[in-house]
Amino acid sequence: MRGSARILAGVPVADAVLREAAVRASRLPAPPHLVMVRLGEDPASVSYVRGKDRKAREVGLTSTVYALPEETSQAELLDLIARLNADEGVNGILVQLPLPPHVSEQAVLHAVDPHKDVDGFHPLNVGELWAGRPSLRPCTPAGILALLAHYGLPVAGQRAVIVGRSHIVGRPLAALLLNADATVTLAHSRTPNLTAVTREADLLCVAVGRPHLVTPEMVRSGATVIDVGINRVKPELSGKAYLTGDVHPDVQDVAGAMTPVPGGVGPLTIAQLLVNTVHAAEMQAAGTVRR
Numbered sequence: 001m002r003g004s005a006r007i008l009a010g011v012p013v014a015d016a017v018l019r020e021a022a023v024r025a026s027r028l029p030a031p032p033h034l035v036m037v038r039l040g041e042d043p044a045s046v047s048y049v050r051g052k053d054r055k056a057r058e059v060g061l062t063s064t065v066y067a068l069p070e071e072t073s074q075a076e077l078l079d080l081i082a083r084l085n086a087d088e089g090v091n092g093i094l095v096q097l098p099l100p101p102h103v104s105e106q107a108v109l110h111a112v113d114p115h116k117d118v119d120g121f122h123p124l125n126v127g128e129l130w131a132g133r134p135s136l137r138p139c140t141p142a143g144i145l146a147l148l149a150h151y152g153l154p155v156a157g158q159r160a161v162i163v164g165r166s167h168i169v170g171r172p173l174a175a176l177l178l179n180a181d182a183t184v185t186l187a188h189s190r191t192p193n194l195t196a197v198t199r200e201a202d203l204l205c206v207a208v209g210r211p212h213l214v215t216p217e218m219v220r221s222g223a224t225v226i227d228v229g230i231n232r233v234k235p236e237l238s239g240k241a242y243l244t245g246d247v248h249p250d251v252q253d254v255a256g257a258m259t260p261v262p263g264g265v266g267p268l269t270i271a272q273l274l275v276n277t278v279h280a281a282e283m284q285a286a287g288t289v290r291r
């Protein structure tokens with residue numbers, strides 16, 4: 001058997017998070033209603049939205065998916081979002097990313113009512129997050145915090161290094177870890193001597209989208225390693241495509257704990273989305289936000 005790292009499996013954590021979401025949803029006057037919009041037929045997006053829809057129904061939410069043609073114009077999409085914002089029967093809105101190039105991601109994400117923004121991507125929620133105030137939090141970073149808490153891994157006082165500065169993972173994860181009292185470094189493709197930086201980490205989170213970017217010599221012995229990469233690799237000559245992370249499997253020989261790919265952070269992304277939807281519905285039912 002390879003390595004000595006403790007394997008941080010995501011599925012049991014996601015199941016626990018989903019059970020709690022189901023209990024909270026059942027206490028509301030009506031099942032929270034999540035609406036997801038996707039454009040085009042990108043196979044990964046189709047599969048992620050299908051997974052979110054299935055899990056939403058399993059935990060007792062109402063879920064509606066708008067699967068729109070890739071050619072849908074930005075104006076048509078903004079018009080749909082405006083209608084969903086105004087619909088009191090809709091608690092959460094998610095637009096699956098990436099969007100086709102003719103649609104501005106910024107225009108679309110800014111159009112979602114921040115109180116229904118279950119992805120936590122609206123600038124108001126981003127600002128609240130960086131200010132350390134309560135907000136709807138991006139799903140993958142919030143899922144990582146849930147995973148660390150579940151396994152009793154410390155965050156406060158830890159030296160955390162994040163590799164990757166995306167708006168979906170790296171940046172919001174930096175804010176969440178900072179809010180949880182970690183000392184945070186956000187590294188990226190222009191960081192000189194990346195190895196020297198990653199070796200500083202007690203907690204190393206990698207979200208770049210490059211298979212096996214992080215190798216054993218880049219990791220301090222005993223560090224906790226969170227692999228957010230989901231890379232579909234097709235062997236050149238033959239064989240089936242498979243999923244692999246941004247972290248080389250040999251890192252298990254060095255790390256103290258490590259998430260697998262698949263079955264690590266991914267399932268938490270979906271679970272956290274449903275928690276956010278329940279949370280949005282709770283706030284709306286309590287009248288703490290305008291409808």
Ligand SMILES: Nc1nc2c(c(=O)[nH]1)N[C@@H](CN(C=O)c1ccc(C(=O)N[C@@H](CCC(=O)O)C(=O)O)cc1)CN2
Nearest residue numbers: 048095096097098119139140262263264265266267269
């Ligand atoms: N609007 C959003 N778009 C995207 C987000 C997001 O949070 N909001 N994140 C990613 C994709 N994503 C969710 O949408 C996502 C990624 C991975 C998984 C997951 O469960 N992965 C599994 C492997 C699944 C597979 O076989 O491909 C795992 O890691 O075990 C769920 C959701 C980009 N877009």
